[in-house]
Amino acid sequence: MDPSTGAVVIPHRLPILALPYQQILHPGLVLSISLPQTACLGLLRTALQVRKELDAQEARASDKEPTTKQMQANAQRPVLILCVPKQSADVGEIPADSLDGLHTWGCVARVLRLVNLPANEECRLQISGLMRAEIGRPVPVAEPVAANVTVVELRAFPQDLTAAPPKEETPGVRAMRESAKRLVELMGRAAIPTHAAMSNSVVARVPLLPPPLLKRVSLLLRESDQMSSGMLADLLVGALGGACAWDERLHHLALVDIEPRVAYTTEMLDRGVVRMQTLRDMLLSIPYALQDQQRLVLSRAQLETIVAELARINPGVVSSLRIFQGEPPRQGSDERAVVRRMPSKERGPQVTRRIVGHDDTPSSSPSMLDDDDDDDGADEVAALAARLEQVPLTPEARKTCQQELRRLKRMPPQGMERGMLINYLETMADLPWERVTADLDAATLASLVPTSAAGDVHAEPLIPRARKVLEADHYGLDKIKKRILEYLAVLDLKQVQAREAAEARAGSEAPDVGGGERITVQYKGPILLLVGPPGTGKTSIARSLAAALQRPFVRLSLGGVRDEAEIRGHRRTYVGALPGSIVGALRRAKASDCVMLLDEVDKLSSGNALHGDPTAALLEVLDPEQNHTFKDHYINVPVDLSRVLFIATANTLDTIPEPLLDRTDVVAVPGYTHDEKVAIARRHILPKQIEAQGLQPAQVQISDEVLLAIATGYTREAGVRTLERRISDVVRAKAVEYAEHRNLGGVTSTKAYDPVVRVSDLEHILGHDTYEPEVADAEGVPGVATGLAYQGSGNGGILHIESAFMPPGNAQLKLTGSLGDVIRESAELAFSWVKAHAFALGITVDRASEFPKNDVHLHIPSGATPKDGPSAGVAMTCALVSLYLRVPLDPRLAITGEITLRGHVTPVGGIKEKVLGAHRAGIRKVVLPTRNRKEYEQDLPKTVRDDLQVVFVGTIHEALAAVFGMSLEAQINTLYGGSEGRRRLQELDWHSRL
Structure with a gap:
């Protein structure tokens, strides 16, 4: 755009947009067209490239660096394309670098808006006609087609429809206006009968075009002295072109001079008047005095004959005779327009035509229904159609609703399918489609x-x-x-x-x-x-x-x-x-x-x-x-x-x-720890239950000690649902107690109400503890180790592993305690490792000595509870070593980890739950696999980590050193003093380094 004059600078080449058959863009009109996303993006990409080349040419011509004002003007330069109509209905897709089937004249258009429609992979392009242009030869440009353009009529941009009127009105312009008025009057009173019971007088009053469009054209004619005659001719042909032949409209686009264009427009409108008068007479000649069913059959037969004859004479009229369809303008769009849907015969893009006016009257939304109504149930259908009008449907959904509404109008009220169809349309109206949260009112x-x-x-x-x-x-x-x-x-x-x-x-x-x-x-x-x-x-x-x-x-x-x-x-x-x-x-x-x-x-x-x-x-x-x-x-x-x-x-x-x-x-989402459960009960559960039971916060006082006792003694779950039920039981018990002691009927209890709930009160309210708390042993016993177990539902605890010698046998291992296959394999693996390292551990006198013949019984208590998993491998190994060396383990020490036959300790799961369970049981030292260090440091609360001594081990020898400490060294020195003891300790240290 030229910043000094405000005129649009037209480049010497523009990309072509081939309009569907019977769609044409005139200067001054606004067109909305749906295109596939790939075609639309290619068109705009080419247009932007052309604009960029124009800026580069201007910069080279000036030999100066562009100023800030010039750069801003270039950034605001409109995106231009060339809209060219097709010659006939036989023309299909236009290949690149080809102009076959296109008219020789088109209209330079400015791109106003691009809306992405992801539902059907299309884009809606809104363009405004600027001026006529003649197509030259194609030039080698990337798709879509771009062609040389000869600019014939340069106009100021934007179009000023309120320009000063001409000094005097010529007879040609006056005749054109009168012909347009007659055509508007006829098109406002002629229509195809859409109801079998319509009388001739009703047919004569039904408009062919929607009343808002006719009103807009009439207003345009009354105030046409405020615009040039050439612009008026283009607007009239664009608005009333449906009554004119297609070849006439193409010829009108090629007229550059004003006077020939005005004269030809008058001839087109006069021929349109004749066509509309003939059509109206044919419609009024249909007899409507027959019975309902006979009238319906006859009307349909005559309608098919009329439309077929009109299609042979002038396809453009038949296109305009189709029932008006459309959609309300989008928020933020230009409301100074009347929107009219013009369906194309071919399977191509759908186009919505706009006629730009100069008043501020908002355009009317087109109706979902045709102009006729059913005798029965018309109000219900009309209300449903009006409701669908307010819904931001997608194009495909709107088309489906229109089809189903037309079906519904034709159905009798007692039809079996009518109720199903109404339910379907109500469902379509209830769906949000394009409605988002910002569109809802505050109450909703x-x-x-x-x-x-x-x-x-x-x-x-x-x-x-x-x-x-x-x-x-x-x-x-x-x-x-x-x-x-x-x-x-x-x-x-x-x-x-x-x-x-x-x-x-x-x-x-x-x-x-x-x-x-x-x-x-x-x-x-x-x-x-x-x-x-x-x-x-x-x-x-x-x-x-x-x-x-x-x-x-x-x-x-x-x-x-x-x-x-x-x-x-x-x-x-x-x-x-x-x-x-x-x-x-x-x-x-x-x-x-x-x-x-x-x-x-x-x-x-x-x-x-x-x-x-x-x-x-x-x-x-x-x-x-x-x-x-x-x-x-x-x-x-x-x-x-x-x-x-x-x-x-x-x-x-x-x-x-x-x-x-x-x-x-x-x-x-992990389970909650007992401390977290107490905090949740204090902040959320207890106030909720106090209010639910009709009490006040001061009437029930439960300390954290009581909440912890409820969580540990009456629940064993990862969440807090059972905890909420138990707290609800306690609050209800206090509600009963408060109701018994409050003043009722003038009788007051002599015993004061105590709102405090104590730990000793829980047994009376909730009964005996459902779950006994796990507590570490007070004294260590040889052959007994404390392991860690994940107990499900986000809980963990300690696991006592007991081993004992049996009378001499074949050095076999017996397992009890409802053990699964995996934990049995871990026990056998631990027993084999102890046998393989018996000399280094001090179990045998020398390497050639035979392993003790005693059978070993390994048991894990709580036999009714199934147990499985590999995490008890290290604990079983320590229990067997303790048994054979007769060295007791610290009862406040817990061990977990999987072992391999080579003596490596591998990571296990449930570290958070296991360590928390050990901490609740009074464990003070925990042995964990080295590769579980990250879970321990990230998942465990700092208060728990500060209260525990944790040793991370990577091999069984490191685990034995952490578990036995100096006890193992003292035992070996006791059994094998001097150089033999030192040799065994060195071998044990060597194995730990492997």
Whole structure:
């Protein structure tokens, strides 16, 4: 754009956009056209390259460095393309570097807006006509086609439709205006009868074009003295071109001089008047005095004859006779326009034509329904159509709704399929489609967004708000909170980038690819899968995440789902068909960017050949690259799930299929420690139960000692659900006591009410302890070692390993204690290692001596509890060495770790739970594998780590040294003094170095 004159500088070449057949762009008009994404991006890329070359040519011509003002002007230069109509309906796709089938004249257009439509992989391009241009020869440019352009008529830009009127009106312009008025009047009173019971008088009053468009054209004619005659001729042909022949419209585009163009426009409009008058007379000649069914059959037959005859004479008229269809303008679009849908005969891009006016009257939205109504149920159908008008449907969904509405209008009220069709359309109207959280009113949003203990933090930034909500709603879970904050930080940065990009586009004339004023980010991040024991807060974490984001929250329970149709929905051909659970949850959320919790995904049934596999249906839902076109069988239209923030939960990963697990980011939610349970009970559970039982905080006082006694003696779980039930029992007992002692009916108890709950009161309220606390032995016994065990549900504890000699036999090992295969193998491995190193350990006198013949019985108490796993290998080895050397172990020392035949100690799982269980049992020293150091330092609280002495070992010899210390050396020196003792100790040290 020239900064001095404001005129658009047209380059010598422009890329071509071949318009569909019967679509034409005139100067002064605005056109909205849908194109495939690849074609649209190629077109804009070429246009931007042309603009860049023009800037370079101007810079070379001036031989000066561009100033800041010039650089700003170049940045605001519009993106231009050349829109060329096709010659006939037989012309298909136009290949690159070819102009076959295109008209020799086109219209230079400015790109106003570019909207991405990911649902159908299309882009909507909005362009404005500037001036005519003649096509020259093709030039070798990258696709799409670019051609030399001869600029015939240079006009100021932007188009000034309110320019000063001409000094006097010529007879040609006056005749053109009168012809246009007559044509508008006829098109406002002629239409195809769309109802069998319509009378002739009704037909005469039904307009062919929508009333807002006719009103706009009439207003344009009344105030046409404010624009040039050439512009008026282009606007009239663009608005009323449906009544004119296609070849006439092409010829009109090639007229450059004003006077011939005005004269030819008058001739076109006069011929259009004749066509419309003939059409109206034919329609009024249809007899409507027959019976309803006869009138319907006759009307359809005559309608087919009329349309066929018109199609033979003039296809353009038939295109204009089609029932008006369209969609309301997008928010932020130019409202000074009337929108009219012009369907194309060929399978090509859909085009919406706009006529730019100079008043401020907003354009009317086109109707979902045709102009006729049913006699029965018309109000219901009209209300449903009006409701669908207000929904931001996708193009494909709007087309489907229009088709189903037309079917519904033709159905009798007692039709069997009518109710199913109404339910389908109501479901389509209830889905959010393009509606996001920002579009919801405050009352609706408040009913859908979960509340938080943090209170109203809506005004704070996202990350501080999320941190405050997570800290207020959950105690501990630091790793989970950190991962969620990382996820939200990335999402927040994506929103900031999108907002800055939108502001940058708003300050220039470049195409707007943001799709309007709303900023919606489709962050294709990982799907979080929270895995942990029951009652650890997985569902509440998802609720807190929704509260921090201020988005609607919906929970979808997948436990026991065994049919694919429960995920994807049932096809409408079945009786009682309903949409799937995913679409149903989206319907409840009322926003397309909600937080959706997929609860218990590990309990999905594997399905069968009859019902399908529901886990396979979830693959598309949880894949960020595919879920923007999720297709429910009931809806049968792609639904965009890319804005939904999915959170999945599970108790175990064993039952989740590998492809489904690969689409998620697994976040482990560990069980709570006893200290954490006490803190959670103090902050959340106790106030909740006091309020639930009708008491005041001062009326029930429970100390941390009592809460710890409840957690250790009456619960054994990773979560806090059982703890909440037991606390509820205690509070109810105090409620009964308070009710008995309060003043009722003037009778007051003589005994004062004591609100304090003591440890001694628990046995009276809850009964005897359900679980006895594990306590370390007071004295060490040879052959007895203390191991560590993971007891399930996030709990851990100590494990006593007992060994004893049997009468002389064959040096065999006997195992008891409900042991599994893996732990039996660990015991046999420990026994073999002790035999192999008997001389170095001092068990045999020399290498040639025979191993003691005594059989060994190894037992692990609590025989009713199954035990398995390799982590007791080191503890069993120490117990056997202690037995053979008759050296007792420290009872406050616990050991865990897997061993190999070579004597290496390998890592084990459950370090946090095992060490916490040992700490509760009074253990003060723990031997752990060296490769478990990271878990110990990261997962264990600092208070526990400060209270324990931990020794990390990599071999069995290091473990023996840590367990026995000087006792082993003293025992060897006692049994084998002097040089023999020193030799055995050196051999033992040598083995430890291997």
